[in-house]
Amino acid sequence: MSIPAYKTNDITSLIPQRPPILMVDGFTCENEQNCQSTLTISSDNMFLEESGLLAEEGILEHIAQTAAAYVGHIRKLAGEDVNMGYIGDIKRCTVSGLMPAAGDTLITHLTIMSQVGNITLVSAQTAVNGQTILTCRMKLAN
Amino acid sequence: MAQNSKLYDILETDEHSILLKMNENHPVYQGHFPGNPITPGVLTLRMIRECVSRDIRRPLHYSAIKTCRYVALIRPGDSLRLHRQITNNGDSLSIKATLSHADNPDDIRLLLDAEMR
Numbered sequence: 001m002s003i004p005a006y007k008t009n010d011i012t013s014l015i016p017q018r019p020p021i022l023m024v025d026g027f028t029c030e031n032e033q034n035c036q037s038t039l040t041i042s043s044d045n046m047f048l049e050e051s052g053l054l055a056e057e058g059i060l061e062h063i064a065q066t067a068a069a070y071v072g073h074i075r076k077l078a079g080e081d082v083n084m085g086y087i088g089d090i091k092r093c094t095v096s097g098l099m100p101a102a103g104d105t106l107i108t109h110l111t112i113m114s115q116v117g118n119i120t121l122v123s124a125q126t127a128v129n130g131q132t133i134l135t136c137r138m139k140l141a142n
Numbered sequence: 143m144a145q146n147s148k149l150y151d152i153l154e155t156d157e158h159s160i161l162l163k164m165n166e167n168h169p170v171y172q173g174h175f176p177g178n179p180i181t182p183g184v185l186t187l188r189m190i191r192e193c194v195s196r197d198i199r200r201p202l203h204y205s206a207i208k209t210c211r212y213v214a215l216i217r218p219g220d221s222l223r224l225h226r227q228i229t230n231n232g233d234s235l236s237i238k239a240t241l242s243h244a245d246n247p248d249d250i251r252l253l254l255d256a257e258m259r
Binding site: 017020047060061064070081084086087088089090091092093094095104136 | 153167169170172173174175176178179182183184185187188192201203204205206207208209212215
């Protein structure tokens, strides 16, 4: 399968998640194997902790929604509706460095490792200000 | 907003397990998903981190998640039992956790092998 490059800020057209847990604000699909997403953290983000820093679970949700946006994009290209997805597992996750705060922008690179039926396996790397803060593998079912 | 409303209540706690109940009125369920409320998997991870932080009496964060398997969905109102095994490695804690239905240990919802600091 070969797909054209695609870019949108209209995330709700690709995923079913809605506020207060919408964790992607820009999505680019470079090709069938590589995507990129962004999130600029607002001061009312539900994953901000008392310390003022974003919880690591917020970054994992951002990655899950990036993968969901990829799945939604592929489904729309095939003329199908966007559907709900769930995390099946998280593996090989490492967290390091200073967590971001309100105003910072997450940039995530996603590599699609496999997509068989409704199971999608991705490898993700999230950076803030050029520093990688979280990497993981994630399996999604939709 | 979300910060003012608890995702879960702790009903009981001892060295073996923690009994929890998911709060069906939490605002996250309005967005995850509209008309079909399901507890976001990442919030289950945060719940376990908060429980272990209570055990250890200081705020902890994940430094690594070796495996986190979501076995079955968690819905608002569910009663759950968390079994956790905490090993202190000096500069980090190894956490092995199982989340299951409160009354049925065979109804496993999540299996976790992680490290916290």
